[in-house]
Amino acid sequence: MVMGLMPDDFWDMTLREVIWYNNGFMRRNKMMWDHTSSLMALQANIAQQGKGKKFSPSDFNPYSDMNEGAVSSAGEARELLESMKHF
Numbered sequence: 001m002v003m004g005l006m007p008d009d010f011w012d013m014t015l016r017e018v019i020w021y022n023n024g025f026m027r028r029n030k031m032m033w034d035h036t037s038s039l040m041a042l043q044a045n046i047a048q049q050g051k052g053k054k055f056s057p058s059d060f061n062p063y064s065d066m067n068e069g070a071v072s073s074a075g076e077a078r079e080l081l082e083s084m085k086h087f
Contacts, residue, residue: 030063037061 005021013021037060044055058064 033061033063037064 037057040060
């Protein structure tokens, strides 16, 4: 079984289908990392045996800080746009 998108499949897809494929791939990848990071946090907390730092799944998940730099309001988006105009 081949994982991923083969070139022949890619070129037969429309842009919308490629975007849907990518969104589905990213969603599945994030769900798998949520599961894995939960297990890693559990194992790390068991190994600590109550001593030291308590670990959370976000300590092990590469997607947990992905939206930290995202624009959160329309005003912030306008400010960012204005600053980019003068760049």
